[in-house]
Amino acid sequence: MRKLALTIFAANSQLLHAGNQLVAHLGLSSAWWQVLTALRASEAPLTTAGLSRKMGLSRQAVQRIVDLLELHDLVKLQPNARHQRAKLVVLTEAGFAAVGRAERAVGPIDKVIADRLGAERIRNAINTLEELNDVIAGNLAAEVEKLSKKG
Structure with missing residues (x-):
C-alpha cells in the first residue's frame, strides 16, 4: 500500500508541475485550472x-482559489436557494x-499519455483510483481521525 501511495504522490506532483508549465502562458496555474475544469465538468453549479x-x-x-478566480472574472458567485450563505460558484x-x-x-501531453497507456x-x-477514494472516504476517514487524536 505504501508504494501505491508514493506512486500517486509522485504522479500528482508530475501532473501539477507539467500543468503549471503548460498553462502558465495563459495566466493560469494548475490549481486555477483544476477548479475551472471541475466547475465545467459538474452537471450543476457547486458551492x-x-x-x-x-x-x-x-x-x-x-x-482562496475561487476568490482569485472571481477577481479575474473567471467565475461569479450566485445565490443558492438551498443555503443563503453558501453561494454557488459558476463559470463566466x-x-x-x-x-x-x-x-x-495540455492536449498534446494528454495524447502522449493516452497513446502510451x-x-x-x-x-x-x-x-x-475512484474505488480507492471511496474506501478512504467511507471507511478509513474515521479510523484516520481516531488514530490522529491518539498520536
Whole structure:
C-alpha cells in the first residue's frame, strides 16, 4: 500500500508541475485550472464546499482559489436557494474560454499519455483510483481521525 501511495504522490506532483508549465502562458496555474475544469465538468453549479469535496482539497484552499478566480472574472458567485450563505460558484464566459484554452494547451501531453497507456489501462486506473477514494472516504476517514487524536 505504501508504494501505491508514493506512486500517486509522485504522479500528482508530475501532473501539477507539467500543468503549471503548460498553462502558465495563459495566466493560469494548475490549481486555477483544476477548479475551472471541475466547475465545467459538474452537471450543476457547486458551492465552494461542494467543489472541495469533488476535488479532495480543503474548503479553505478552494475558497482562496475561487476568490482569485472571481477577481479575474473567471467565475461569479450566485445565490443558492438551498443555503443563503453558501453561494454557488459558476463559470463566466471568460472562465469557459480559459478552460478551453487550457485544455488545448495540455492536449498534446494528454495524447502522449493516452497513446502510451491506451484507453483500457486509463479506464482501469480511473476505476481503481475512484474505488480507492471511496474506501478512504467511507471507511478509513474515521479510523484516520481516531488514530490522529491518539498520536
